[in-house]
Amino acid sequence: MIITLKPGTTEKGIQHIVEKIKELGFTPHISHGKERTIIGVIGENPIRTRHLFEAMFIVESITPISKPYKLVSRELKKEDTCVKVGNVKVGGKKVVIMAGPCAVENKPLLLEVAKAVKKAGAKVLRGGAFKPRTSPYSFQGLGEEGLKYLAEVREITGLPVVTEAMDVRQIELVSRYADIIQIGARNMQNFDLLKEVGKGGKPVLLKRGMAATLKEFLMSAEYILSGGNYQVILCERGIRTFENSTRFTLDLSSVALIKNLSHLPVVVDPSHGTGQRDLITPLSRAAIAAGADGLLIEVHSKPEEALSDGFQSILPSHFENLVKEVEKIARSMGREI
Amino acid sequence: MIITLKPGTTEKGIQHIVEKIKELGFTPHISHGKERTIIGVIGENPIRTRHLFEAMFIVESITPISKPYKLVSRELKKEDTCVKVGNVKVGGKKVVIMAGPCAVENKPLLLEVAKAVKKAGAKVLRGGAFKPRTSPYSFQGLGEEGLKYLAEVREITGLPVVTEAMDVRQIELVSRYADIIQIGARNMQNFDLLKEVGKGGKPVLLKRGMAATLKEFLMSAEYILSGGNYQVILCERGIRTFENSTRFTLDLSSVALIKNLSHLPVVVDPSHGTGQRDLITPLSRAAIAAGADGLLIEVHSKPEEALSDGFQSILPSHFENLVKEVEKIARSMGREI
Amino acid sequence: MIITLKPGTTEKGIQHIVEKIKELGFTPHISHGKERTIIGVIGENPIRTRHLFEAMFIVESITPISKPYKLVSRELKKEDTCVKVGNVKVGGKKVVIMAGPCAVENKPLLLEVAKAVKKAGAKVLRGGAFKPRTSPYSFQGLGEEGLKYLAEVREITGLPVVTEAMDVRQIELVSRYADIIQIGARNMQNFDLLKEVGKGGKPVLLKRGMAATLKEFLMSAEYILSGGNYQVILCERGIRTFENSTRFTLDLSSVALIKNLSHLPVVVDPSHGTGQRDLITPLSRAAIAAGADGLLIEVHSKPEEALSDGFQSILPSHFENLVKEVEKIARSMGREI
């Protein structure tokens, strides 16, 4: 249920209504617009208490939220959410490119890649310290050592860092080092993990599960927002289909649709989404043309020696070219890099 | 097997080798490049006769074709194929937009839409006279009457026409009226229909089946080319997946991948691919950004009264805006409309 | 709309109501039950004429059909349809096993396999004379020669024959030789082909398309029944999914669901459905346990030399064992072989 307050309602008036909401067992979510303040009332079927609020003279109107997701929906919040990470804003006019190796392998290599992607135009450094691997016998990531390298490379390059947390017990640790906590596709419905990052204050990059419908994807984001953390970036990274000439099927319709349904920023990961080096640049262009706010690209200076996903990593020189091509698309749409 | 002839080989030399190929029971496909002529040798395992050709002094080199598709592959033909339809070229520098109603319903409406889409920038008129409908009780199209309307509207507007043939018995009829024969997604593996359009000289627009892998899609095109008709335009129109917020999942990776694997032009149908009006413009932009050579768009002046697929049709005014947005993307990539 | 007549309604009364239905532009479909006659009224929205029939004293009740498919639905016909092919009944108490090679290759081999499968318990011989092949360069079947072999082997063994027609122009020919005309998965939505077999009198075995929903599958059957041919056997043969350890994903829920929604008999093809020899026997057992009325099994005496689909063919000795195992399941459910 959305309560729209009349223009000019005082802070005291807002406070009064907020207390009423809590008293009834619901959670209030306040959003200050330019002219009006609106309050989302979240909980089990709040619309049945509609009459209690309609009677208040500071209330302009009351509307039910028809979608199963509330806080992430455009119905509750018309304006785009802009997630701030240091000086970088995800969801604003600028298209934000996040790049780096799939897994952090050692510091010199990470630094080399970080410098190269920064020079080419990347604004955030990506790299995995905890790696979700299908096989228990594959390289599982460097753990805290990898996080330290990321933080050290941030010191040198100034690039904020996005890296994955896979387990509730890692969140405190990852939060100490990272600027954005990534929740991977395989954990998109690891609800306890979502609740945990929902309690924290760090921005979260939530990847779509490979069999998740858009509705389920948005519901998982709702878990995080309903915990109090509104700094969520959604990431389309391909879904599983019968098509086997690409690793996954990158679903760019989802990008345009999410921009309609939700106020959250959306980025696209064409590296995992296609699994093929040759497709990363054209699909990066397409992602931005579909309306994405950013990209997540795997770059490795020696892809053939990568400990994880080498086949879909591109060289720094290719990345440079990718950024140039993406920039042209962004400019043609009135955006920048 | 591909036989590359030495530069300067005479016509007589080519003739000699062509006869040898036929004598051995294979089919030769000649391709004249700027410097060299190359001959595709198609049939069952031609590579076993390699030594017979290697001995000829006009032969520069012999290479096997590693892909199951031969004539559609880039291995056999490096340069992009450009399909000519009147003054329009599909597969060249210009992005070609084909637009019109899903089904032809009556002449005034068709003419109204045709004039509107032409004015906005469409270069080809689409419209179905024979409609593949899930239900035997749904409107099945006007048949020959619809074809006549299409031809009459072509006379008035100058727009060449693309329309579907569903049955081998319709091909002669459709060929009389249409400029491009469309083979629909449900008939992508109707092999007798493919063979029949392969025998004719009309350009063919082949839509990807909703459960077809890229390899199968290219193999279906191979059926047409192996019949002697090289004028084939491929069309991505979405595949079937678990995602139900869109009608199909538009697979734009396929566009980029086909451009790598094949020399044939590729267009995208975001109307059927998404099934949602709001998504057609952003996905049109994305299709061109991914490298598509054109678009197929459903436009109807009264979508709510359309006899078929009204929900995914856009108004002429929306179409005008779509063309403008697509044009910006095309220009940023060095192409035009 | 279903009109149920009162018990004891005379033939003249039925005739009267049938003429009224035709006069209104609808098609009547009469079904004589033990006690009552019911008439299906098929056409565009017949329920709007409800009042005209309610007034007639021979009418007991009128019910709309809620499903998009009418003639195939259990709403219209409660009793199971039993398709008769010579002495064989598909859809009755007995489970019917159809077996034979994927493609007819030569007469001696066909005869050898036919004798073996008959001895083991098969009641119908399967074999393809026209083969839908992904590649234009693969063996396309023997055509009429193959049909003649099938007919000759039927003479010798007494087994009725099921074989595929792929093209409307083949139907007359195939009908001359076959006892059941198969419509393959790739042609499930080749609507002109469906209409054509709907006009004929031969039983049709309709295979589910690899991306067809159950509703679409039943709608395709509706095309055949609405043409006047009620002798339709449905065949589940696997759908396309992301799982790649089997060739398709055999959907046995569809079998149980079709038996709820429709009166038509259902058979299962575990050979194509799994594409793996080792899985054919367990999935045959499972198909019967799920409620299927029969099986379609590929048997070849030299699978390794088969011109088509050798990998999923089983030897006559394995087939013998399969029949024994299936028989146990059938008996435990009160059915026979």
Add this chain to the structure above:
Amino acid sequence: MIITLKPGTTEKGIQHIVEKIKELGFTPHISHGKERTIIGVIGENPIRTRHLFEAMFIVESITPISKPYKLVSRELKKEDTCVKVGNVKVGGKKVVIMAGPCAVENKPLLLEVAKAVKKAGAKVLRGGAFKPRTSPYSFQGLGEEGLKYLAEVREITGLPVVTEAMDVRQIELVSRYADIIQIGARNMQNFDLLKEVGKGGKPVLLKRGMAATLKEFLMSAEYILSGGNYQVILCERGIRTFENSTRFTLDLSSVALIKNLSHLPVVVDPSHGTGQRDLITPLSRAAIAAGADGLLIEVHSKPEEALSDGFQSILPSHFENLVKEVEKIARSMGREI
């Protein structure tokens, strides 16, 4: 790598070889057969040390394991694994039916259902205390209170209990109350959770992820076994496909294929797999016919009031009938209930 020892090798000989394996940095997994002892050598590429073992006179033969999963593969262990839970054995001659409500709601209801399913033939009680729900606003389960009810009802009925753990922090708690820890479909690739249950001694029921290939499913089981816990039951519960007439597509080919590839027991959950009450009994029969070792069935005495998944729950009376039907199938295959 598998080392097969000669018959009659002494315990001392085995000890010697085990130490050698550890010395080289590998993990030995000993399996005592009737005649021979075989040792699995797990680690990174152990086959390169083959010559060191070949030289030992107690070694009969050495074979590489070709599959990416080692400990779960039939190559390493020929005999079926039988998981013991109290008096119940999953994976033996008897088909084991586990039944109960989706979520534990209160003690009287749980007890009522437990008594009913026990009487009908169930051997294990299922019920969720921690519930993975798509929406943060849905009932999330009773938590420890629910676990206590499960334990109390076990005291009364004697039925061992299977219940889900969603979070590494819950495992100790769940282990205190449950006999089998369930890992749900959404957590099949929550690798830290798998590692954690791999360290414990409780049997684990691992559900297949809705987008997991069979290989990925077996690799997730490998995570548990490689941690030292060999008591794993696999559960097929349907995969996500385009078909929308059922909630998921139950993949019974996977059951037959897993029995070929792995020694672990497999059960099937037709309640989640189909999401439709009417399909649960026929698909239960089919699952057993395909070779499953057991079933997981949702039973609720008031499905229409269930707090979770009421639509797919069956009444105790239906369950009684289901068990009878399944028993007939089981007996026809030489098994019991």
